[in-house]
Amino acid sequence: MRVEIKKDAGRVGTCPHRLKKVVSMQKNNRTDHLKIMIFMSVIIITLSPLLAPGSEKPDALLSVPPHALIVATGSINPEGFDPTQGWGRYGNPLFQSTLLRRDEHMAIVPDLAETYTLSSDGLCWHIRIRKDALFTDGTKVTARDVAFTCNQAAKSAGKTDMSLLDTAVATSDHDLSIYLKHAASTFIFKLTTLGIVPEHAYGEDYARNPMGSGPYRLVKWDEGQQLIVEANPLYYGNKPMITRIVFMEMNEQTAFAAAKAGRVHLVRVPQALAIQKIKGMKRHIAKSVDNRGLCFPVLPSGQKNTSTGLMVGNSVTADLSIRKAINYVVDRQALVAGILEGFGSPCQAPATGLPWDEEGARIQDGDLNTARKILKQDGWQDEDQDGVLSKNGLKAMFTIYYPADDSIRQALAIAVSDRIREIGIQADVIGKSWDDIYKLMHANVVLFGFGSLDPLEIYRLYRSSSTTDDVYNAGCYQNPVVDQYLDQALYATSEKEAISFWKKAQWDGQTGFTAKGDAAWCWLVNLDHTYFADERLVMGELPIEPHENGMNITATILSWKWIDDQTTSR
């Protein structure tokens, strides 16, 4: 059918409508053109409201009251705002208040709690809560609400992990006891992060209708788009000076574009974009423990995990001198300058910058000679002159895996690979999906990133265990002395005591998991989290932040203000 038509169309002379057209083009040339013009203009007119800039001005920003702060710093928890399910697990749940909190110097101070004591066996917390706290519906916050929250969190299967809790019991309106299954110095972290929910208003839809005693209350959450909050007039603490905040849900690129277009006041940007300038905005840098480092398998290769069937161990990285040499030769300052555009800091342990970081464990990095010496003393030699060292027939070669969608990790892995090549170690760099990496991580070097304000992370990174089925101690590191320190730190009954053991686990003068000791990892850098904020916004110094998390910037929001506020209020 189609072919026939084409044939016809080709024979112009015999095609009737073509013939007619030629005639009509001569006769009715004007009318035809006129008709086309009319036809076209009708289309244009019908569609013009869609094609022209809308009657609403693009800068909708200006249409909201200036006291509404528009923020685009990352995604909003898609599950909603239930602290027992994981909302606010890094602290500052915004809608709810926590029993304790960390101040800007990382010291623990009471918040909803008035006083708190821990029994000498470390198993029972006695907490008295303040009497002036109200939920947003006007009801008093009682010890029963707190106990309910703890028990509910232990029950629910979300990202809030309260599995340590035995039970929480309210002993009066304002007193409660929290019993633990075993002593754990890290439990205090839960008390600084778990937002208290009202027992009477808690139900299946709580996550989408949160009610609490925190500094803000929910106005509206349009899922996937924006979260609007306003100051809670019943909040017991200092009233926030930023009375209304809009959290926009955008990815980094969109957020950056929106900031450039002047449509948001505060935006989180990737380090690579932070060197740029945005008109009317100022750059803010938050230090973080958002770390990146190489996890070394420390067992010799050829083993298999019996339960998962995954390969375990790598003979090259099982060699202490290899791990040490890499730690010494890597130039962390150069990585910060070259890859992070200066927005980061060198890091040699997972908690650099936190109170439990052992500064005595530091080594001088970027040190080619020491690295070469370590390898030479241990018998690594370039026997066949191919630039790659070997020892007893074993070539100093391994693979570094990184998550393929992460350009910073890719750059770090390649830079490390280039650097260690200079001391005769060959590392191939391969990007994979996380699901593949999880299968490879016990037998290969992986570029991980962690970073928590809870020292429990150190325990999980280095404590040896009979099972190797997870990212916990993925390299299967084992040192009985370190294990003992880690246990002592975990089971300590005060944070102070715990900190001393956390530090000893890093380096006690003899051994430790850091580069001076077993060099179980090669930590590289801590990323800075980079933001652009409206020039009129005063944010003060930003506290140290954990691993990626969009809402973290709000930790100090109670002290933020608009410059205009200052001038008008005085």
Place this chain on the structure above:
Amino acid sequence: MIRQLLVKKVTHLASIVLSISVISFMLVSVSPIDPVRAYIGADMLAISRAQKEKIEERWGINEPMHVRYVKWFTELLHGNLGHSFIFNQKVTKVISTRFATSLWLMAAAWVISGMLGFVMGIVSGVMHGTFVDKLIRFYAYMLASTPTFWMGMLLLICFSMWLGWTPICCATPPGILLENVTFGQRIYHLILPAATLSIIGIANITLHTRQKLIDVLQSDFILFAISQGETIWGATRHHGIRNIILPAITIQFASFSELFGGSLLAETVFAYPGLGQATVLAGLKSDVPLLLGIVLFSVFFVFTGNTIADLIYTLVDPRIKAGAPK
């Protein structure tokens, strides 16, 4: 007649649902993504083994796939699509809220691409062989082979970043309560995603309309009309459109599947929080209940479109109705 059609359609739908759900379940079961790991993400070290097991238990993902399928299917027969992992909400609720946003986008794109495509098809058909026709055909073939996301990114760079005419993302202006969002603002935020979707949707209907019109214009009755002094445009208006509108409408209804797939990509590019975005998230995080819910929903959506296309023949063209006069 109607009952026969109804029975046929329902059995057809049931068999599609059954086969699609089985295939989807099989595909999901070979997916390498571990939903619990995807859910915990960067919190891996903060979650104890006990807690991880608790999550696995809540989601029931430790059971073999066929057990899970039977469970899921029995629930489905009771009208329950299950609970989404990532949104911690009923799947039906997630789909309904998200689809409400997508509907604006799809409807706008559908109408625009239908109208524009039809008009361009006519112009191209009437003027076929001319420069205008070649231009339109070139445009149509170009777009038919353009990926939606790429077109979206081009438009975004051009109109939102360079020219600043259109918003950069989202379905509504920031900071405004959904109920206070005006129709104009809605439309304003729709322009780019809808344009992206429709620009690409146009190609199909343009080419079909053009071809049909050429067929019609070469028929005897048009020749007769023209020989009596009717102009080619007049003949098109009085005789041509009547004959080509039906296939055009059919094609437009049958394009629901492309509309659905295209909106998925367009929403991702424009951070437009509709069903497409939820689909991507469900896939990346291996949220099986939500993913299957959306798959089933899309089956209904496309099936509805095709059914309407079938029915419209009998509605618009009375001649097709058996036994009807004329």
